[in-house]
Amino acid sequence: MRYFILLLLTLLLCACGNEKVIQLPEINHSEITEINDVSAAYLFYDETQKDSVELNRKNLIVSTNWLINVDKRLSLKQAVPHIQFLQGKKENSSHKNENAKNYYTCNDISRKDLGFIEFTDVIYSNDSDQLPPEDTYFIATLDLNQIIVFGLNGSEHNTDIKNLVNAITKTTSEAKETGSIGLSFYDKLTFEDYITFKSELSKLNLKNIKISNNEFIFN
Structure with a gap:
């Protein structure tokens, strides 16, 4: 029921905005x-706009949990x-509201319903000087x-x-001591691929390693 309610709200928003359509990751x-x-905000993929993206945030209420609906076709350069x-x-x-969090809305195909990925504490940056020096590991x-x-020691693994x-x-x-993994993403990566990566990363269960909240967007 929750899925159809949000879908209905999306369709109503689309109807009021010249048939704008959003494809969730x-x-x-x-x-x-x-x-x-x-409350929800929408980032539309819009080919008629110069940067192909349009933000609708009219219904956001600061004190609530935010559902950010980002079209999966947008690149990180456009969306971030x-x-x-x-x-x-x-x-x-x-x-x-200190207890209110931010989430990306996704289409959970295993359940045929909505799923959510929290990003409340994520800090996006395109300045490498702002990367935390304490990161022990790094993913590009x-x-x-x-x-x-x-x-450590310059080792690297190329993977998919x-x-x-x-x-x-x-x-x-x-790793025997606490460390952290820094994340970096190519700015032309689609939001779909970004969410796929984040979803896969959520499967990790490392005792001494945490995932950094700082995410570097490079070009």
Whole structure:
């Protein structure tokens, strides 16, 4: 029922906005399947616009959990600046609710329902000088078939999305102290591929390693 309610809201929004259509990114499984007290924003793929993207945030309420619906055809270069704008609006609002979180809405094909990926604490940057120096490991994603996992002593594993978890596990298997994995993404990566990567990364269960909230977008 939740899926059809949001779908109906999307269709109503599309009807009021010259038949705008949004295609949500697809994932095979989502750990988060239900969120209460929400409001939504939409990032449309629009070929008539110069940068092919249009943001609709009219219905966002700062004190609620935010569902950010991003068209899967958009590139990170197109989508991320708008996402940063929304993050800033919420962070700097006097009505901010510390318990309210931000989520990307996805189509969970395993359940044929909506799924959600949280990104409340993610910090996007295109300035390499802002990368945390304490990151022990590093992942560079060119596309889902070209992912490089850098480890200690300059070691690296070239992999693809299907073998990502195994490559990370192998790279970090000898870690005896707490470390972190820094993430970087090619700015031409589609939002669909980005969400696929994040979904795969959520399968990791590393005792001494955490995933950095800082994400570098490179060109």
